[in-house]
Amino acid sequence: MQEKQKQECTLIWFRNDLRVRDNKLLKEAIATKRYLVAFYAFDPVFFKRQYSFERTGKFRLCFLIETLKELKENLAKYNIPFYVGLKKTETVVREIQNDFLITTLVYQEDETSDEKDIEKRVRKVVGSKVKKIRVTNQYLYEPHQIDTLFNKKYPLSFSSFRNKVEKKLDVDTELNYHLPYQDIYSQAFFEIPNCSRAEKFLGNSFPFKGGEKQASVRLKSYFFETKKVIDYKKTRNNLLGINCSTKFSPWLSNGSISVKTIYKELKRFEDEYEANSSTYWVYFELLWREFFKHAVRYHKNNFFKLGGIQKKTILSIHDNKVIKNWVLGNTTSDFVNANMIELRKTGWMSNRGRQNVASYFVHNLQQDWRIGAAYFESLLVDYDPHSNYGNWMYIAGVGNSSESKKFDIEWQANTYDKYGEFRAKWIDK
Numbered sequence: 001m002q003e004k005q006k007q008e009c010t011l012i013w014f015r016n017d018l019r020v021r022d023n024k025l026l027k028e029a030i031a032t033k034r035y036l037v038a039f040y041a042f043d044p045v046f047f048k049r050q051y052s053f054e055r056t057g058k059f060r061l062c063f064l065i066e067t068l069k070e071l072k073e074n075l076a077k078y079n080i081p082f083y084v085g086l087k088k089t090e091t092v093v094r095e096i097q098n099d100f101l102i103t104t105l106v107y108q109e110d111e112t113s114d115e116k117d118i119e120k121r122v123r124k125v126v127g128s129k130v131k132k133i134r135v136t137n138q139y140l141y142e143p144h145q146i147d148t149l150f151n152k153k154y155p156l157s158f159s160s161f162r163n164k165v166e167k168k169l170d171v172d173t174e175l176n177y178h179l180p181y182q183d184i185y186s187q188a189f190f191e192i193p194n195c196s197r198a199e200k201f202l203g204n205s206f207p208f209k210g211g212e213k214q215a216s217v218r219l220k221s222y223f224f225e226t227k228k229v230i231d232y233k234k235t236r237n238n239l240l241g242i243n244c245s246t247k248f249s250p251w252l253s254n255g256s257i258s259v260k261t262i263y264k265e266l267k268r269f270e271d272e273y274e275a276n277s278s279t280y281w282v283y284f285e286l287l288w289r290e291f292f293k294h295a296v297r298y299h300k301n302n303f304f305k306l307g308g309i310q311k312k313t314i315l316s317i318h319d320n321k322v323i324k325n326w327v328l329g330n331t332t333s334d335f336v337n338a339n340m341i342e343l344r345k346t347g348w349m350s351n352r353g354r355q356n357v358a359s360y361f362v363h364n365l366q367q368d369w370r371i372g373a374a375y376f377e378s379l380l381v382d383y384d385p386h387s388n389y390g391n392w393m394y395i396a397g398v399g400n401s402s403e404s405k406k407f408d409i410e411w412q413a414n415t416y417d418k419y420g421e422f423r424a425k426w427i428d429k
């Protein structure tokens, strides 16, 4: 029997770039002038356990599901089918091949090893005749700009990075394109796990939902409606409340907003209202994100090794009882405990909290930093491999600074939680 004629298509592979605005995947896919089909896979690799913690815990999973549902709706407006499968990425691709003849595959490149392995398998499945277009979709400054600026010698310290980047580089403008309205709508499978986001888990520091729309609502609110950005530098170390910092990180991490969009809106705010040290400091913090993202391109898997990018020889200590007490918020420091309880109950912890509990884990409890990082990976709603492992390494003294960062926890508690409100909120009497 003759096989039915399959519709030719350009396949858009969404990874951590789950948006329709300012997305190179879409710009490139539109240019192929083919029927567009999109997909996302919940690859089992990201649901395995490491050091007994599941890699993707419930908070990030719920946020991701909310994001995917919205993306599906946004693509459906243009009749672009969106396949979502709970299986290996290459298996999802094979199933799409049952319905379509893929002529081009468009996807975001990634430098971390799990992502690279998946990429290899997907490329193999689609075969050599299919055109592959790899894009960069997560940077403020493009890799070629950074490589040229530093002549391929990536600086060790953040200050050397920042000093040059902010003086010499320009940020590209957002992309401009119109998604085509497709005539035919093909039914796509959309298997997603149930997400029972219990409202009680929503601590008041990060009560937001996932999705591109929520990201832009937050951006508008923080910059233009409340204008809290004007005081960011004064409030960013506070431990309680929604508006002490931008709270952009969860959307940035799964790519439901582009960092260039945030930058562009920040500049618009500065032009229309006020530019001060606080507005600059939001850019400064985004540069930290950028610093770690490009660092991974240079240091590859050393980012995830015990000796870090400095390749130091250090001991790996793993005491289950000590680790469990840290996880449960049962240590001798009530400040560490309060932060750990907040994380366990809500999936969120402030930057100040993260620095303190990480320092405590590495320097006071003397445990292998990778275990603490793996716990964060499981719990954090905004987990991002580059920022998470980069910051942990930095605190452990094997990252982008030769000194280790040991915090005086008591001093930090007295300074940042002077009246004990934060501790009172999370620790049961």
Ligand SMILES: Cc1cc2nc3c(=O)[nH]c(=O)nc-3n(C[C@H](O)[C@H](O)[C@H](O)COP(=O)(O)OP(=O)(O)OC[C@H]3O[C@@H](n4cnc5c(N)ncnc54)[C@H](O)[C@@H]3O)c2cc1C
Pocket (backbone or CB within 6 Å): 236, 245, 246, 247, 248, 249, 250, 252, 253, 282, 285, 286, 287, 288, 289, 290, 292, 349, 350, 351, 352, 354, 355, 358, 376, 380, 382, 383, 384, 385, 387, 388, 389, 391, 392
């Ligand atoms: C041990 C440790 C682990 C961390 N793990 C993660 C992680 O998995 N994912 C993550 O996004 N951030 C991580 N961070 C960085 C930082 O804590 C969060 O980005 C920040 O708390 C998010 O809140 P916000 O969006 O309100 O940040 P804001 O203070 O409003 O900053 C604006 C943006 O700048 C970026 N940023 C700020 N601080 C940092 C930083 N130190 N490193 C990198 N980028 C930064 C983020 O994209 C953030 O959204 C970690 C920090 C530490 C110390």
